Amino acid sequence: MHGKVAMSKLMRAVGLMSGTSLDGIDVALIDTDGEDHVIRGPAMTFPYDDDMRRVLVNAIADARDLHVRDARPYSLADAERALTEAHGIAVAQFFQEAGIERSSVDVIGFHGQTVLHRPEIGLTVQLGLGDLLANFTRCPVVYDLRAADVDAGGEGAPLVPAYHRALTAKLPQRPVAIVNIGGVANLTWIGRDGSLLAFDTGPGNALINDWMLRKTGAYLDSGGVTAGQGQVDEDAIISLLSDGYFAETPPKSLDRNAFALDAVQHLSIEDGAATLTAFTARSIAKAREHMPSEPELWVVAGGGRRNKTIMGMLAEQVHHAVVPAEAIGLDGDSLEAEAWAYLAVRSTLGLPITFPGTTGVPEPMSGGLRADPTAHVIH
Known part of the structure; x- marks a missing residue:
């Protein structure tokens, strides 16, 4: 934490990162004001099993011919649901093992799995159902953080x-x-x-x-x-x-x-x-x-x-x-998951997450979609 900040100004966020290496799901918690004040909390990694890796490898192959961001042909729809459920399970384990009350978490930043990234044609696709994860975790979820930047002519990456x-x-x-x-x-x-x-x-x-x-x-x-x-x-x-x-x-x-x-x-x-x-x-x-x-x-x-x-x-x-x-003094495994928690807070506050010098977007801009849990609880 940099300097003294009233705790009321800080939001508690969990970040979820499923990288292009297909290793697994990194989960990290931070408290932040979305600016320079960051308190880094616990972090864990939940490796994918061989079956989940195969699902994602097949999804990446099936995504190569996508031309519409929300299209889910072939294996993609099943892969997206399986991926989201795996993230929900990882969050539940994280809360339990780290002793975190889910009611203390203000927002979850959900990266999802990138299966196609072609900003030159205005297309980036991350698998991940924000609504499903919000209901699974009973926490607000900010997701699809790259899309607005790409739609505005930016590269959609990097966001950290x-x-x-x-x-x-x-x-x-x-x-x-x-x-x-x-x-x-x-x-x-x-x-x-x-x-x-x-x-x-x-x-x-x-x-x-x-x-x-x-x-x-x-x-x-x-x-x-x-x-x-x-x-x-x-x-x-x-x-x-x-x-x-x-x-x-x-x-x-x-x-x-x-x-x-x-x-x-x-x-x-x-x-x-x-x-x-x-x-x-x-x-x-x-x-x-x-x-x-x-x-x-x-x-x-x-x-x-x-x-x-x-x-x-x-x-x-x-x-x-x-x-x-x-x-x-940083954690090289959790850094990107922490960043997604940080970006979710900035998105929630309407602060920019991409800039002309980082993605080439014309002006600093926020992004991301928000999903709140509904009254229906998924068991």
Whole structure:
């Protein structure tokens, strides 16, 4: 908490994040005024089982041909309900295990599962039934937080920069870069004056995970061990980094499936993992080309911070320290879930959640839909 704030000005919010890596559901609680005052509470992760992962993998595949945001063909309708119910169960477990009274929670920020993100055609699709979750949890739910920004011509991502700025308000290092390595990697650059620049830098864990699943049946390269045993194919890296996305001026964002495995198909398991890991690290470092000045500190959150090979490769590419979120007192697992709680409060208060420097939207704007529980209780 920054300074002394009357508790009556703070709202209690729970954030739910289901990332593009398909690992599970992150749940976090914060108390905040939606500005710089944040009290971080408990956080937990509820991993998906193999059945739920298969449901989501199929949903992502079925969403590739979507042209209407609320269409739910093929497996998507069943996947959306199953996903929402899984989130409801996670919230109930979180409340029970953390000893939280649901009546003390003012709002839940529900990210849902991104199955398609194509802002260039004005389309972003996150599965998640806000009304169902509100009735399941008996709490107000703010959801679909990206859609209004995309409808206004923005990228719809990333949405966490406002929270990053609040959390780093007292850091001595400026500028600072906060990097989240989930399925896609995104970055927030925060200037000395608090100015924001944010964009998706390129792939995060998604390509590595897809490679491991295809080649070994494992869902990830735990700790970056497989990549650490391989050699980087520099020709493949040159090919991958030649994609026009990297030269585009931010703000900009990516779909999880924006890049393919074609460039590494001829490689061994280890060399393919090493090359894809280098692709993630170098594309993050390459993001400096778009920054007003070099970050004095790189703070890494998300599952990718546990990949020692990614962290090492990134450190080799940049000029200042690369540290996990925990090194500055944050929780790299819960950061995005916390951000969704923070954004839900800002949405409730009508405060902006996206900005010209973060998503390219014409002017700062709020967003999100609100669902309140009805009298009907779901058991």
